[in-house]
Amino acid sequence: MSTQPFIFGGNTGRSYQDIKRIREQAEALKPSGRISGGISGFGNGLSALGRALLYRMTTDKADKLEEKGRQSFNTEFNQWASQPDFKSSEIAQQSQKPPSTFGGIDPRLVKMSSNSFATPGQQALMQMVIKRQMDASAPADPLKQVQLQKAQLELEKMRNPERTVIQGADGFNYYQDTGERVLPGVEMPKDPLRDIQLQKAKLELANSQTPQNSVDFDTEQKLRKEFSGLPTIKDFSSINDSWDRVQASAHDPSAAGDLALVFNYMKMLDPGSVVREGEFATAQNAAGIDERVVGMYNRILSGERLTPVQRQDFVSRAGQMFNAQAGNYNDAVGQYRGLADQYSLSPDRIANTVELYESAPQPATDQPQFADNYSQEDLEFTAKKHGLTIEQVLEKLGVRYAN
Incomplete structure (x- = not known):
């Protein structure tokens, strides 16, 4: 009757030391603190977030390799324990059996006993069998005794290998048993290609793991709404609309074009004016506008026309008013573009400056x-x-x- 696979072990193609080294590399990547949240903390937390992800991936890899190794060793151990001349009942009653039952030392058993995946229960069972085999083979033959001593030395060497050197996450070599750095006085040369790979990995991590797009969208909306609600921006929007119509009307040398030009010039002077285009302006509905401009507007309604020089004069003066408001507008734009930079957003998606009007010098x-x-x-x-x-x-x- 074969024993049940209650213990671990195996051969995965990766030694126990390899898996241990992977775990040590993972431990070196483990973040030391909590990753801060929010927009302002994103840039500072990116490195820690990357290390946390790499730590998890490396740990999972080691777990899978170790599980595979233990399963493989279970299979090998159970095959050995299930051979016809080896029964659990015989092991339990081995003290009643003659030493010759196990014959000479089994090389396969020696190799299995040095496997680091073996659990204490497996080791105890295999050591008992090895001792039984050694005792049974001992004796009188000096050559046989020498062979047994060599076998014991080989077994001890397999149990206690030479001092192992592993490479840490920082690129330096360390002794596995003590953690001391090998050649501590020698500095590792810089590897620019490795630095590029690390930066690329961080960027890919940020793009794939961080909900950056949703955060950007919400923040951009808030900044744009706040910017648009500023009194300076509201005043400029009104002036800018009238300024656009002034420029368009100046290129239409007709009665309607002249009327629109002067009317929108008046709206730039007094955005709150209640004068409607096409109706006569009075002292009541145009109280905030220069009387000469009001008079010109009313004469155009009566059929007069502007000369080319007069049109240019209106455009030039309207441009001066536009520039005064645009300067304040651009100052606010600069402030909010700076905020966008601080939040790692695109400034062009928040606010953009406007060009000032350039008139011919007089x-x-x-x-x-x-x-x-x-x-x-x-x-x-x-x-x-x-x-x-x-x-x-x-x-x-x-x-x-x-x-």
């Missing part, structure tokens, strides 16, 4: 600059002829001071 002078190529002499002559002031002449012409 000469610096204390004298008023006039449009439509009218000279100072022309205006003075016209004013004197009609009994008006120069300002009244300019107003009738629909021309404003440029400064």
Whole structure:
């Protein structure tokens, strides 16, 4: 009757020392502390997270190899214990059997007894059988005695191998029995290819194991919402819409284009104005707008047209107002792009700067600059002829001071 496979052992192609070395490598990778959570802690916790994953993978590998080794040794041990001349009942009653029952020492048994996968129960059983065989073979023959001594030495050597050197996770070699580093005064050369592989492994780990996409999406939404709700951003949005229409209207030299240009210029001056495009402006509905601009708007409603220079003047002044608001807007954009960088987000998905309007420079002078190529002499002559002031002449012409 064969014994039951109640104990472990085996040959997996990987020795017990190999598996022990794998466990030591895993222990070197084991994180020493808790990985912090949250967005701000992600960058700091990435290395520890990678080590934790590698530790788990290495430990699982060692467990599987050891289990396979023990199962394999069980099979080998049970085959030996199940041979016809070896019965459990005979082992239990071995003291009643003559020594010659086991004959000489079985080489297979010697090899099995040195297997590190053997449990204490297996070792005790095999040592008992080996001793029985040695006692049975002992004697009188000197040559036989020498062979037995050699067999004992070989068995002891197999039980206590030479000092084993293993490589740690840091790349240095260590003695397995004491953990001391081999050649402690010699530094390991740097391996740039290994560094690249480690960085690549960390990146792959971050992409495959960390729920980065969902965190980024939620955070981006919160930052964009917070940015859009700033008073500076709301004011700029209103100014920017009117500025776009001013530029578009300036390229439409028609009555409707002139009306839209001046109306949107007025909206830039006073975003809260209740004047509707196409209706006359009054002191009540355009209280925050310059009277000369209101007058120009009403005259366009009555059929007057803007000159090319007047259109450019409106665009230039509207551009100056746009630049003032855009400067404040870009300052806020810079602040929130910085926050996006801190959270490892894409700044372009949060906010982007706008380009400022660049107008042609005008000469610096204390004298008023006039449009439509009218000279100072022309205006003075016209004013004197009609009994008006120069300002009244300019107003009738629909021309404003440029400064």
